Amino acid sequence: MAVRDDNKQKIQRRSANWPANFWDYKFVGSLGTEYTGERFVQEINTLKEKVKGMINAGNTRPLDKLELIDAVQRLGLGYHFEVEIRDALDLVRETYLNGGGSDMNNLYSTALLFRLLRQHGFHIQQEAFEIFLKKDTFGSLHQEDVIKGVLALYEASFHSVKGESIMEQAKVGALNHLKSLDMGKLKTFPNNLARKVERALYMPLRWTSNRSEARWFIDIYEQDLAMKPNLLRLAKLDFNLVQSQYRTEVAQLSSWWTELGVERFDVLRDRLMENYLWGTIIAFEPRWSDYRVMLIKIGNLITIIDDVYDIFGTMEELEILTDFIDRWDISGIDKLPPVIRSTYMALYNSTNEIAHRIMRDRGINVLPCLQMMWARHCKGYLREAKWYNSGCKPTFEECIVNGTNTIGCFIMLLIYFIGMARSLDKEAIDFACNIPPILYNAAFIVRLLNDLGTSQYEMARGDNFKAVQCYQNPHRISVEEAREAIWSMVEEAWKNMNQLEFEEYPSFASKDYLNACLGFARGSHFFHQYGDGQGFSDKETKEYLMSLVVEPVSI
Secondary structure, eight states: OOOOOTTTSOOOOOOOOOOOOOOOHHHHHHOOOGGGSHHHHHHHHHHHHHHHHHHHOTTSOHHHHHHHHHHHHHTTOGGGOHHHHHHHHHHHHHHHHTTOOGGGSSHHHHHHHHHHHHHTTOOOOGGGGHHHHHTTTTSOTTSHHHHHHHHHHHHHHTTOOTTOHHHHHHHHHHHHHHHTSOHHHHTTSSTTHHHHHHHHHHSOGGGSOHHHHHHHHHHHHHTOTTOOHHHHHHHHHHHHHHHHHHHHHHHHHHHHHHHHOGGGOTTSOOOHHHHHHHHHHHOOOGGGHHHHHHHHHHHHHHHHHHHIIIIIOOHHHHHHHHHHHHHTOOTTGGGSOHHHHHHHHHHHHHHHHHHHHHHHHHSOOOHHHHHHHHHHHHHHHHHHHHHHHHTOOOOHHHHHHHHHHHTSHHHHHHHHHHHHOSSOSHHHHHHHHTOOHHHHHHHHHHHHHHHHHHHHHHHHTTOOOOHHHHHHHHHTOOHHHHHHHHHHHHHHHHHHHHHHTTSOOOTTSOHHHHHHHHHHHHHHHHHHTTSOTTTSOOHHHHHHHIIIIIOOOOO
16 A cells, blocks of 8 residues: 655654754865875885884883784774784793793783783683782782783773683772772873773773774873884874875765765754764774775665654555565655655665675675665564554563664674675675674674663653663663663673684684674774764764864874
């Protein structure tokens, strides 16, 4: 049965009252790319050789080597030196296991080694910390070296896996003692130790995006007493060079978005730049530019189709729309009102274009997989719409299983998998479409954090019950207790992610793809840990986007 067009019969529709888009796309499209010139590229290449020599130097103390690697990574430069860093860590690990290195027997050096080794896939036993926890580890917190050790232990604890009771004990103890510090007194210590503690308590390194950390740490490192000028110079130039790449991408995306024309519908979220931020958190490196643009197109389509199902469409319209998506058909779309018709056409045409681009570049037809992903995704939306319209309250399990599917990870990460896979055939595509566990855990984290961050807004406008409410009522607990329980699930899912990094994967599944799964979970911490930084684009989101795309680092 045809749905009447809005112009023929006025349908009472809900509104989310989304704030207007903050960004002027003409301004975004006009940003220059001044750091891509040959002079800057030549200097960067020269500096990279110098830093490579620093990492490879054989006469460096193990702790100095670890601190150098840590600085390189926190400055956002690790992607240039992946082989050198892994080889250097392997040597330090051998020295440590053989009992060598007099500077490697304290809490700070042990925790730093533990974090860096686990980050790079080396397994190191939690028992390394047993001796420190038996001592009065947290006793003399006024001493700089003790505070550094406790901070390093706290950061290391976020790389633990399930069943590691020593690491759990370490995290609780380190967190309690860092919170108890006199921050006024701590600010008298050198090397911005107070700011490092505040930063870790706000967002641990494991959950922090590469570009956010790089921008922040450049300022911190510049004031470090042991700062290496060549490394700092490289970090600044590289940040600006990557930013120039991002400016090219957002110009391309803003042109695509305005040409689609769906941004003129004020009932849908215009969040192109916020979705762009997601793409850079998932995988920031310039080499993924083409696939980052594809992923962000998919992300933007997910945002507006979500609004169609959540807010705008009637059940009859949504049933028809889901049927179109399931059949991947556009004949007869005049049955739908203009907003939904335009949204579906944008989804249909953009997805077909992306599939054509991938076929051209990688020689494989991924359209059937993308179609299947979209159908599964939108059937999940339809299920949520039915819950809402029937007044049905799902169980917590139903809410989370369906919500993990509709959060968007599976479709978006398929794009990065295709770009990052070492080889592509039916087996590889099936692997991605069947949702490997590391991807599922990432989506699970994103769903839980999304519900924690957005539930107050969505419940206020009368949306479906979220994970908090679905967990709260059957357990007869308060909202705050439900939120704490769900936060514990987030932490457990991260332990699963940490363990899954050590698993064996098929040869086509690159480390870059596994990192992209981790990046998706990190993105949700940025956007949703303290609210809805995407739907309502808070001050923090806007400031970070300015630093990421608009404001270069001072050279």
